[in-house]
Amino acid sequence: MDLNLSGKIALVTGSSHGIGLHIAKMLSAEGCKLILNGRNSKSLEAIVQKIPSADYVVGDVSTAIGASEVIKAGVAIHGRVDILVCNVGSGASVPPGIEDEEEWLRVFRKNLLATTNTVAAARPHLSQSGGVILCISSICGSAAIDGAPIAYSASKAALNTFVSNSARYLAKEKVRINALAPGNILFEGSSWHQKLHDDPDKVTAMLNKEVALGRFGQADEVASMAVFLCSDRSSFATGTLFVLDGGQIRN
Numbered sequence: 424m425d426l427n428l429s430g431k432i433a434l435v436t437g438s439s440h441g442i443g444l445h446i447a448k449m450l451s452a453e454g455c456k457l458i459l460n461g462r463n464s465k466s467l468e469a470i471v472q473k474i475p476s477a478d479y480v481v482g483d484v485s486t487a488i489g490a491s492e493v494i495k496a497g498v499a500i501h502g503r504v505d506i507l508v509c510n511v512g513s514g515a516s517v518p519p520g521i522e523d524e525e526e527w528l529r530v531f532r533k534n535l536l537a538t539t540n541t542v543a544a545a546r547p548h549l550s551q552s553g554g555v556i557l558c559i560s561s562i563c564g565s566a567a568i569d570g571a572p573i574a575y576s577a578s579k580a581a582l583n584t585f586v587s588n589s590a591r592y593l594a595k596e597k598v599r600i601n602a603l604a605p606g607n608i609l610f611e612g613s614s615w616h617q618k619l620h621d622d623p624d625k626v627t628a629m630l631n632k633e634v635a636l637g638r639f640g641q642a643d644e645v646a647s648m649a650v651f652l653c654s655d656r657s658s659f660a661t662g663t664l665f666v667l668d669g670g671q672i673r674n
Contacts (some may be wrong), residue, residue: 426654429454432552433506433653436484436541439466442559442609445509445642446649451476453650455506455567456499460484484511485532487634490540498548505544505552506653511537512579514614516572527574534578539585539592546598553597557652558586560604565664566672579604584662590662599661601652606668635670 433450436444439461447470450619451614458476467479478500482493512534520560532555538558548555548607554579586602593600607630609615619626631637648667651657666672 424656426453426650426656428506428650428654430668431455431505432458432501432503433508434458434460434494434504434545435508435510436460436537437511438508439463439470440612441520442605442608442642442645443508444470444609444613445610446508446510447477448474448510448557449646449650450653453654458500458504460493460497468553484541485537487543489541490537491544494541494544494548503552504545504548505554507541507549507554507556508559508653509538509541509556510647511541512561514561514563514572514575515517516574519573522574528572530572531578531581534575535581535585538582538646542589542600543561546593546596550596551599551629555653556593556598556600557649558582558602559601559649560602560664561670562604562606562666562668565605565666586664588660594661599658601643601650601657601660601662602664603652604664604666604668605640607634607668607670608638608642608645610642615639621650633671634668638669640667640669 434454435443435447438459440449447457451474452556459467459477459479464481471477471479480493482489484490484493515528560582561579563576564583584605586600589600
């Protein structure tokens, strides 16, 4: 299927590794011109050497000033932004019940404010291009998942609410916004990669019990769905949370 993405300008935050990098690579394969973002210039520079259509902007979008600077620098490269993928986030937190104010703020800054800051900064440019926003969430934001940090789950739930409630006012500006919630995704460097190495039998038992398909998802599977949601082939979808979890959530 031709997704008609050739020539589109796509900015992907948190794209120096993991799911963000896989999404960026697939957008490039569909003909997009990429603007990568992360906090490590060496990592980003190494990536753009392998992706001819990519440029990069170093910056921390978890602050309003940082997000504004990233969007400003990104727009300066090609003159516009058509696609914004907000991928910055982290599931790392303390065990349930011992979160303090500092931890709550840290987790929400990374998993919620990194997105809201970036969307606010990019909104005028996306309004001009009739663009699309995709926010990478998690199944932890819509279900109680054993072992998931509470602060992380709460921050993703807040992200989901932001997406659903932003859709109507953004639609008036011809901008779509959706969220994609992956389940257990395996890729090199992920927490599941380490857990699989440490105790493969325990991980296999969990997959067989909790996931209908009985396996991990792959980063390219997330990227494939993400790219579709960034394209006009999904032009009637906005304000929606799309779950990609192999049948883990049962409600």
